[in-house]
Structure formats: C-alpha cells, structure tokens
Amino acid sequence: MEVKMVQKKVYDQEFKVQAVKLGREIGFSKAAKELGINVDTLYGWSKAVREGRLDLGPGTHTPETAMSLTEEVQKLRQRNRSLEKENARLKEENEFLAEASAFFAASRRKSPKV
Structure with a gap:
C-alpha cells in the first residue's frame, strides 16, 4: 500500500493580498479558479x-469597511482585556506548576531509595 504525503502550500503575504483584491474585483470563485487555489x-x-x-x-x-476610531479603540481594549485574562491564567498555572514541582522534588528527597 502506498501512502501519499500531502504537502500544505504556503502562500506569502503579498500573494494573499493580491488574491483578495482580485477576488473583490472579479468575484472570489473566478479569482480562485484563475489563481489555482x-x-x-x-x-x-x-x-x-x-x-x-x-x-x-x-x-x-x-x-463601509473602514472602522471608526472609536470602533478600533473598542476592539483594541477588548483584545487587551482578553490578553490580560490569559496572562493572569498563565501566571496562575505557572505558580501551580512551580509548587507542584517543589512538592514532588521534596517528596522524592524524603522517599527511601530502592
């Protein structure tokens, strides 16, 4: 049985930008077909x-597509709050892991060697 490896294509930023612009001009289906994606x-x-x-x-x-300054500030504030929450969660996890590591290290020193 032959196994085929599927290699994922990677497109650079400029290609993506030009592809979206083309899609907006001529339609996404037609642009995708022309670009072979x-x-x-x-x-x-x-x-x-x-x-x-x-x-x-x-x-x-x-x-119609541009965000107002107020919308952009709101979006950035929301992202900031989200990142602060994630940061707090990760700090808690790191503290827990440090305590667990210390606990297991101490119990390992106390246990008799076999």
Missing part, C-alpha cells in the same frame, strides 16, 4: 482582512 482558502483570507489579521495596504478600505 481553493475558493475556501480565498474566503478565509478575505475573512482575515475583515478581522484585521491581513492588511491590504493603504487606500483599500471604503467608508
């Missing part, structure tokens, strides 16, 4: 643009 991949990049994870560069936002 899966349409779902192209939709994923488009979603990344909407979420602010992929920047199309200056002059690409319309008044």
